[in-house]
Amino acid sequence: MAAPKPITRLISHVILDLDGTLLNTDCIVSQVLKPFIVKNGKKWDSKKAHKFVGKTPYEAAAVVLEDYGLPYSTEEFLSLINPMFSEQWGNIKALPGANRLIKHLKSSRVPAALASNSSRSNIESKISCQQGWKEYFSAIVGADEVESGKPSPDIFLEAAKRMNADPSNCLVIEDSVPGVTAGKAAGMHVIAVPSVPKRTDEFSSADEIINSLLDLRPEKWGLPPFNDWIEGTLPIDPWFIGGPVIKGFGRGSKVLGIPTANLAAENFSDILSDHTSGVYFGWAGLSKRGIYKMVMSIGWNPYFDNTEKTIEPWLLHGFDEDFYGEELRLVIVGYIRPEVTENQTTFLLAKKRFCF
DSSP states (O other), rough: OOOOOSSOOOOOEEOOOEEEEEEEEOHHHHHHHHHHHHHHTTTOOOGGGGGGOOHHHHHHHHHHHHHHSSSSSSHHHHHHHHHHHHHHGGGGOBOHHHHHHHHHHHHHOOOOEEEEEEEHHHHHHHHTTSSTHHHHHHHHEEEGSSSSOSSSSSSHHHHHTTOOOGGGGGGEEESSEEEEEEEEEEEEEEEOOOOSOHHHHHHTTTTTOOOGGOOOOGGGGGGOOOOOOOOTEEEEEEEEOOOOOEEEEEHHHHHHSOBBBOOOOGGHHHHHHHSSSSSEEEEETTTTTEEEEEEEEOOOTTTTOOOSOOOEESSSSOOEEEEEEEEEEEEEEEEEOOOSOOOHHHHHHHHHOOOO
């Protein structure tokens, strides 16, 4: 990820985007649009979903209609689809690090605002399902409250105005190119957290690019630091996955010299969408062998340039034979860092760190 560019003034206020930055709305978009498009005789293409990122609902609807050749006006399409989305707002989950960041800003008395290309009513509906979020923000601005949505700077300038903040002292955190463009046009500092993988080159105008909110270091921007990192690792709420060990990535064992125990990613699509890509650690239990320390990657493994998001645990133990087909249970308890393109050094260092 790109290092932050030097700043000459301390940040006093933070402005956050909502969809794709704090909330995992991408999953809901697919759940709503896919059956609608299939019902209309078209084939859903998940690779086109990135075209909706950062757009207003009206703009996103126009893109869908054009891409799939649907026989509706934009207004007709929105009238059909909006009730479906409204039914799903309560199912949206906060992205990793979102609650941690919001609570940190609040406890540190750093004023924060929400500035989204969604309408104000949609914003209110979405955050009402997230405990305490509405009370955390000093200002909330929707696209329907200003003349133009992102990439126009209007939303961010209005948010700064409502907080009585100088735009040059504001830090914007955004997941989309239109959002980054808007923040820079407003004269603000911008951190990009791209929600679409393998597109970081499109965010070159941002002052810093990070993999996820878990990687945010507020102290780089003159803000109070998080105090929950322990020796370069971040404890997280434990989560669990399991299944039979499959073949398919034996190359990893050969390159790294550590036994891989891959799980079938297609069985964990919902879990994969809830957790950011990166390197984690925890414990692995093999049904016939015992419990071992492990390091695990989630993502596209830049070293091998995978095309699909995968789960690749690495058991920190020496085995005399493979254990394909054996039941594997994982508990993930901490985060180390984002994925990067490099050699086996990372996992060898992890092995040294977590092995007795």
